[in-house]
Amino acid sequence: MTTKSRFNVLEALAEDEVSISELFEKEPDRLNRFVMREGPLRVDFSKQAIPNTALDALLSMAAQCDLEEWRAKLFAGEAVNTSEDRAVLHMALRGVGGAKDVQRDVSQMRQHMAAYADEIRSDGKFKNIVHIGIGGSDLGPRLVSDGFEACAEQSLTLRFAENVDGASINDAVKGLDPAETLVIIVSKSFGTQETKMNGESARAWLTAGVGAAAGDHMLAVTANRTRAIDFGIREENIFDFWDWVGGRYSVWSAVGLSLQIAYGPDVFSDFLEGAAAMDKHFRDQPLQENLPVMMALTGIWNRNCLNYSSLAVIPYSRRLRKLSAFLQQLEMESNGKRITRDGNEAGLTCPIIWGDEGTNGQHAFFQWLHQGPSEGKYGGAPVDFVAILKDHENRPDHHKALLANCFAQSEALMLGKSEDAVRQELGDRDDIDALAPQKTFPGNRPSTTITLDELSPFALGHLIALYEHKVFVQGVIWNVNSFDQWGVELGKVLATTILEEMNTDDPGNHDASTTALMGLAKT
Incomplete structure (x- = not known):
């Protein structure tokens, strides 16, 4: 059976009109089946427009796509990046999978990073870090740095320069003393135009401030030592990562060196352990009890069966404000493909990923989410809400209001507000026929709510790895290579x-x- 014919079976099920709120009445076991807990994460899929029959069909399709076989290949280190004939081993960076030589190299690099970070932190010479990179060399560290701020103390000021726009490097070095600043240039190829230009400008800034000692203030993280040396980085100041680490999966590698220095090796180690726990869950659990599989199948249903073209990701946490931007790259660079592994047309693949932090988005694009049209079956766009249950800011009233808004929005998207209810509220008005439809909310708009017990480094690693494995599962089902670009x-x-x-x-x-x-x- 081809992938297209499998979708035909699902599309037939999707023709039936579904009322999400009525599913709670028709399916008494809905919360048990559609709410999953794994470590610090609780993920509630129950407000998705997926009846039990559709979930059974989705799980059956995943098995027919040889998902378990592909999963085994991934963790065994086989070349699942078929177009470049490479293994995909970012899980090995957190201690899961990989051959003995890979495990050895990773262990050595982690020890080297931790020792260097401890040295810089204890020496006291540097008070600032400027991290230069773009794409995965920037978005991952930037998201994680914001997340660490919730419960870890930043010992050094950490700034980022990513864009070739001169404002980026100017903002990064503004007000800093070159004598107290360490510049870390992160580029897998060490040929990326934006990163090289920012690196050259940073070097000129350092040289103007400290002269010939500028070389003591510059590090490189790269898979191309030769280019880094040609650029002028001292060989002992180069930290390696490998061609089996894609840029958008690289925050777990030496790309995270600036995080280790700023927040400490122990914090970074907890982050890796959180991701490793999700790796083991994804590797070991059967499909029907597997959280990344459930995330992926929900997205498949919305994209391929309900014809939604986008997914909004709304973190109700300022510390996760870069999550939607990070996921734009992770998902759209991985699965934004129109050609399958075997060179054929793929059909519908990755939706557009977009969003902003809550509650800001409520005052911007939520109007469209609630009442806007869409090519999707029920209008608007599916939403991933992400919330942190613990208040890390010592502002309990603020935090309760934040959570209340998050929970209310998911309920409102599902329930909507009928025209009859609006007419009762408006009473006897001359303009009621014109006004009532405008104040009606169609509802039945799907969402998933992810809650973290707290925004710890472990929980953040857990969350990011969840989305990574979701991307892999969807790539298998769409039959695209999720690891080239x-x-x-x-x-x-x-x-x-x-x-x-x-x-x-x-x-x-x-x-x-x-x-x-x-x-x-x-x-």
Whole structure:
């Protein structure tokens, strides 16, 4: 049976109209089946428009897609990145899976990172870190740094520079003393234009401040030692990671060195342990009891059967404000593919991932979530709500209000408000026929609510690994390679060409629009 025919079975089930609120009455076991607890995470899928019959069909399809076999290949270190013939072993970075030589290399690197971090923290010479990277070399560390702030003390100021826009590096070094600043340049290839330019600007800033000692203030994290050395990084100041670590999966590696220095090796170790616990859950649990599998199947149902084109991720935690941006890269770079592993058209794959922190989003795009149209069956877009149960800010009234808003929004999206109820509220008004439909909420809009007992490093690792494995499961079902990113390359290549032409006043060979735009840069 082909993947398309499996979707046909699900699409037939999706033709039935489902009332989410009525499912609670029709399915007495709904909470038991649609709420899962794993470690510090509780995930409530019960407000999804998935009846028990559809969940059974989804689980059956996952088994028919050889998900368990692919999962075994992933953890065995087989080349599941088929287009580049590479293993995918970011789990080994947190101690799960990998051959003996991989485990040895990871152990040595972790010891090296921890020792270096302890040395910098105890020495006291550096008070600031500027972390330079882009994409996975920036989003992961930035998200995790914000998360660590909830319960860990930052010993050094940590700033980030990612964009080639000069404002990025200017903001990162503003007000810092070069003599007290350590610059860490993070690039897997050490050829990324944005990172190299920011690195060059940081080096010039250091040299202006400390002269020949600038080399003592610069580290590199890379899989390409040769390029780092050619750039001017001392060999002893280079920390390695490997080609089996994708950039968007790299925060667990030496890419997280700045986090270890700023927050301490013990905090980072707890973060790795949280992810490792989710790795073992995903590896060992049967499909029907497997949290990443359930997350993935919910997304498959919404995307391929209910025709939703996007997923909103709304963390009701300022410390997780970068979560939706992080997941944009993780999910859309991994599964934003139109071609299968065997070179055929894939059909519908990854939805658009978007969002913002709650409650900010309520005053921006929630109008659309509640009342806006969509190509999805029930309107709006599915939502992942993420909330932290423990108050880490010593503001209990604020925290209760934050949680109340989160829980209320998921309920409101499901229940809506009928026109009859609106008419009763409005009473006898001349404009009631025009106004009542405007104040009606259709409801029946699906959501998942994820709660963390607390925002500990362990829980944060647990959460991120959950989404990583969700992406893998969906890639298997869509039959796409979740671990390459050819779509990132074309624009980078063209940008390099255009920059060279702009620097040499060469008009190149471009369409009329691009030629005119290049001309604007000369004015």
